[in-house]
Amino acid sequence: MKCLAFDLGKVLFDFDYHIALNKLEHKLDVPAKTVVDELFYNNFATDFEKGLVATDDFYRKFKNKFASRITYEEFVDIWCEIFTPKPDIISLVGRLRLCYPVYLISNINELHFNHLYAKHPEVFSLFDDLLLSFRLKSLKPEKEIYEALQKKCGCAYSDIVYIDDREDLIREAKQLGLQCILCTDYNALTKDLTDYGVLIPSDTETETFVLLKHKIEQSKNPLIIGIGNTLRNDDSVGPAIAEAITGRIKYTVINAGASPENFISTIRRTQSDLLLLVDAAKLPDNKSCALLPANNIQNLSLYFTHDASLKMMMHYLQNETASDILFFAINANDYAVGETMSPSVQRIKTMTENFFMRFFAIHTKITI
Numbered sequence: 001m002k003c004l005a006f007d008l009g010k011v012l013f014d015f016d017y018h019i020a021l022n023k024l025e026h027k028l029d030v031p032a033k034t035v036v037d038e039l040f041y042n043n044f045a046t047d048f049e050k051g052l053v054a055t056d057d058f059y060r061k062f063k064n065k066f067a068s069r070i071t072y073e074e075f076v077d078i079w080c081e082i083f084t085p086k087p088d089i090i091s092l093v094g095r096l097r098l099c100y101p102v103y104l105i106s107n108i109n110e111l112h113f114n115h116l117y118a119k120h121p122e123v124f125s126l127f128d129d130l131l132l133s134f135r136l137k138s139l140k141p142e143k144e145i146y147e148a149l150q151k152k153c154g155c156a157y158s159d160i161v162y163i164d165d166r167e168d169l170i171r172e173a174k175q176l177g178l179q180c181i182l183c184t185d186y187n188a189l190t191k192d193l194t195d196y197g198v199l200i201p202s203d204t205e206t207e208t209f210v211l212l213k214h215k216i217e218q219s220k221n222p223l224i225i226g227i228g229n230t231l232r233n234d235d236s237v238g239p240a241i242a243e244a245i246t247g248r249i250k251y252t253v254i255n256a257g258a259s260p261e262n263f264i265s266t267i268r269r270t271q272s273d274l275l276l277l278v279d280a281a282k283l284p285d286n287k288s289c290a291l292l293p294a295n296n297i298q299n300l301s302l303y304f305t306h307d308a309s310l311k312m313m314m315h316y317l318q319n320e321t322a323s324d325i326l327f328f329a330i331n332a333n334d335y336a337v338g339e340t341m342s343p344s345v346q347r348i349k350t351m352t353e354n355f356f357m358r359f360f361a362i363h364t365k366i367t368i
Contacts, residue, residue: 021036083116105140131149146176161193164180164181237280238278240349293327
C-alpha cells in the first residue's frame with residue numbers, strides 16, 4: 001500500500017502575503033517590497049518556521065525590522081489572515097484516506113498552524129499524522145523532516161507519493177527516492193496520482209466505504225464472508241478479498257467460495273451480530289460497488305452465479321439468526337471461465353483490501 005504525503009501551502013490552502021501587506025501598508029516603516037524580499041529571498045521567517053524562535057520573539061523581530069506602529073494583536077490577525085482553503089484538494093484527501101495512509105508535511109510556523117487548526121480542524125483530522133517544521137525543528141528539503149515522514153509511514157521512500165507545489169522541494173525529495181508530484185491544479189494532480197497507480201474513490205464509492213466503515217464499527221462481532229466461484233473471472237472477487245484479509249484484520253473472515261450454504265453451521269457458531277457478504281453481482285445503474293441490506297436483495301435486479309445456494313443460505317439466516325445481514329456487492333463484467341478479473345473489478349478489489357487494512361488491521365486504529 002502506498003503512503004501519500006501532502007504539502008499545505010498552495011496545495012491544501014492558497015496563501016497570499018500581499019493581503020497582509022495591504023493591511024500593513026500604513027504601519028510599515030519600509031516599502032512593502034522590502035518585506036517581500038526579506039520573507040522570500042532573505043529567509044527572514046526561516047527560524048520561526050523551524051521552531052527556533054517563539055511567537056512573541058518573532059513579533060518583536062518583525063516590529064523592529066518593518067513596522068514600529070503595530071500591536072501584537074494586530075500583527076497576529078494580519079499575519080494569519082492570508083489563507084484560503086482549496087476544497088477540491090481537501091475533498092480529494094478525504095476520499096484517498098479511505099484506502100491509503102495520508103500525511104501532512106509542511107514548512108509552517110506555529111502561529112499560522114494554530115490559526116489554521118482553530119479555523120479548519122476538519123482538514124487536519126483527515127491526516128494520519130502531521131509532520132510540521134516548527135515541531136520537528138527541520139525544514140523541507142532537509143533530510144531530517146523526510147526521515148521523520150518515513151518513520152511515521154513505516155515504508156520505503158519509494159512507496160511514498162509526495163505532493164508539493166515547489167519544484168525545488170520536489171527535486172530534493174526525488175534525490176531521496178520519493179515518488180513526487182508537482183501540484184499545479186486538481187485535474188493534473190488526479191491524473192498524476194492515477195499514473196502512479198493510486199486509486200481514487202469516486203463520490204459514490206466514498207459514500208459506500210464510509211457507510212461500510214460505520215456499519216462495521218457499530219457491530220460488536222462482525223463476520224466477513226467472501227462468496228464466489230474462483231474459476232469464473234470477476235466472480236472470484238469475493239473469495240480473493242477474503243483470502244487477502246484473513247488473519248490480517250481483527251475480525252473473523254470466511255472464504256465460502258461458490259457454496260456458501262455449506263458454511264451455515266460455521267456462521268452460526270460465530271454468533272456474529274453483523275454478517276457482511278462480499279460478492280460479485282450485476283448492479284443497477286452500473287455502479288462499481290454498493291452496500292445492500294439483505295431484505296432488499298429480492299427487489300433488485302441482481303445476478304449471482306450461485307443464486308440458488310445464496311438464496312438458500314439467506315432464507316435460513318434471516319429466519320434463524322438475529323444477525324444484521326449486508327451485501328457488499330461488486331459490479332461484475334465477466335463471468336466466463338477463467339482466472340483474470342476485469343480491470344474495474346480488480347480496482348474495487350484493491351480498494352476494498354486497502355480499506356480493511358487501513359481501518360481494521362490487527363493492532364491498528366484509524367479514526368475518520
